[in-house]
Amino acid sequence: ATCMLPFELLLSNPLQFFRVEVALEDINDHSPVFPEERVTFDITERSDPGSHFPLEGARDLDIGSNTVQAYSISPENQYFSISYGTRSTGKKYLELVLEKPLDREEHAEMSFSLIAVDGGSPPRTGTTEVEIVILDVNDNPPIFTQEEYIGEVLENMPEGSVVLTVLATDQDSGVYGEISYQFSQAVGQTESAFLIDAISGEIRITKPLDYEAAQSHELSVRARDGGGLSAICKVLVAVVDVNDNAPEVVVSSFSSPLPEDTAPGTVVALFTVRDRDSGANGKISCGLEDQLFFSLRPAYKNYYELVTVSALDREETARYILRVTAADAGSPPLTSTQTFTVDISDVNDNAPVFNQTSYTMYVRENNVPTVFVGAVSA
Template structure:
């Protein structure tokens, strides 16, 4: 019930449209699957009655979210764990495109994942062992292990507490990265007879409510080893290129201990660091040299800050920080994703019609990640940059299916690295037919000669018309459209077969009654609306010697 109340209170309908093609929401992590992310359709200006025709959908590669086809709302579709998704990054968001059709358009959507205090501070060790000589004077400081909290902002680690003991107190030392290093302060000289002390160090974060983690601090009183190791720097820095081969040296830390023998012998190790640091770096316990243990990827993370410890043979420990900055190499070619392709497109589509939406991204940074796109190939198409790395392919001029029923172009994306990397993908656009051509007769006027006394049904002439359109738009049928005696008058003399255009004599012709006549034949296609043209057929009746002289 508390979680439900929290969701209702914390869910933010924060959205903004800084540009007509951008929408932004902010929601807390760990929202349950099916929880509302935002009223996407409403914020894109789409009404409920428009949704069936506009076909709103998402293009995200990993389906953290889904959109409801009926109401257009954005809903959580997978677990949202900020720490898993973004690690130690100060900000965390998921970006994707929302596509609509009729007309085709793309909108950039960003969902900010806000941190929830769902992680407690933790220590690497269950027990911290310290050895303090009985001759150590009050005021001496002993660095303690720092706790780690995977949350961000105010939910991350804030302060420490130590169980009360008159011999010890706790102070905080500001580290170079802004974190607080707990230090144990000796308040009064120790007595060897006391042998040991058992304290508890508690780390408390700044969440609401706060979370905490604790570690036992065991202090052994000794009669030797009166000097702890001392690092030459509190912060060691290095800058290396990504893709550095595994085993390459990165930097070397150095600590000295003025004690003699084993008490002055220093060994090096990592402090309380996450597993990801162990996967990428190693530290030589004898030399303090840090080397790569795994591949460094600038696009994954460009800076690492972690703690190191130097421990002498008597158990005294010193702490320092290492900061390793990763520089970018142009090791990623641009990636082209076809978000939507409207194919076929009608040939009467006006210039500027959007026929394809593309997403182009380059995981590199700076000039290595700046991309330009162009079309290669002969086609009446052009490419236009949109927001957020999106591109629109639009018609640059009128299309004509009768000239070209298909257009093939190559989209080439090239970054500005040196040397530049590029990638390409082919777009195949089919052009659908529109009934924009009327049938055309092979001849504008036909002449036919028929001897009188012909048999009924005899072939007089065959006319033919061609239509450049396709399908029903190019299917031609023939009809009588009229004649010298009108359509009704001509009809008894000839007929036309609708499919073939053949004209047949309906009855025997008599030269002495009709020496010639003309009919108009209409060729009509099957388009909607239909287109037609006409041709004139003039029929001449030839005389036969079929009459005897009369006296």
């Protein structure tokens, strides 16, 4: 219900960190949407008044009072009413309720609109058409063995792997006891990553899943018998993370060349490490190859500073190749390396030195001007 956009602000010279969070508040900019534009129920004429027929509720991307608040039927009729609310388990439900006995000989079919209204100002609505086909005899709807099925799948499992199997039973015999399974299309879902066997209820994946894209998937399965009665169950598929993402090193700032008189403790580079995996697969440690002049130290959260630890001397080493390795705690661990090439710039820290402390030179008397006497070297 809370939508936060966090980011970090980095200022240099002097180095400062700020954490910024922007809270987004919801407005009523989405209308309720039913999963299907038209829903058909095949209902036996022997159905008792008070029978309930489950419907897929409308989805509204808004939250709070801006989401779906009420349902109604238009035009109202004497045979059906709408019931909705929340069960003691916290699950929302939406059902058609049969108010009086049906007679196929009087009405073989009927239709009406089901309207969902949200609580915005002004309110928005969504509509689906409900068609009722009245049949004979089939007086037992399918019943799932569970109201909700929960399964797990590794994100690197290959296409065609079985996630779980749903099962519904029907006390009727013959064609009225034959059950077929199908998914109810979710709002906004374009291409499902799952496939259900219409006869066995076996659910398979159609493509490898990505934990970093979606950590879980919610599916709605409808079981329909040969007489048109149906039941709905929810399937929750949790995607289990595997270590398939190497750590990333993102450099925020880097200073090169460095003057050779740079004081120990000077920040040379600032970088952050991140890993899209979770748990131990996303826990990162950083290391610097053996160095006498540089070291790593934690700065903030996943930030690290590359700093000097002793005096530099360009006349001894003019360039340093520093390799920072980030490794996660997965099994096996994945690593990535970031190379920093630090050039050392010269400062005037060396006075001239003569090759000899004293020189002795000879010249003949009566020499001509500009005669070569000798040379000194520093």
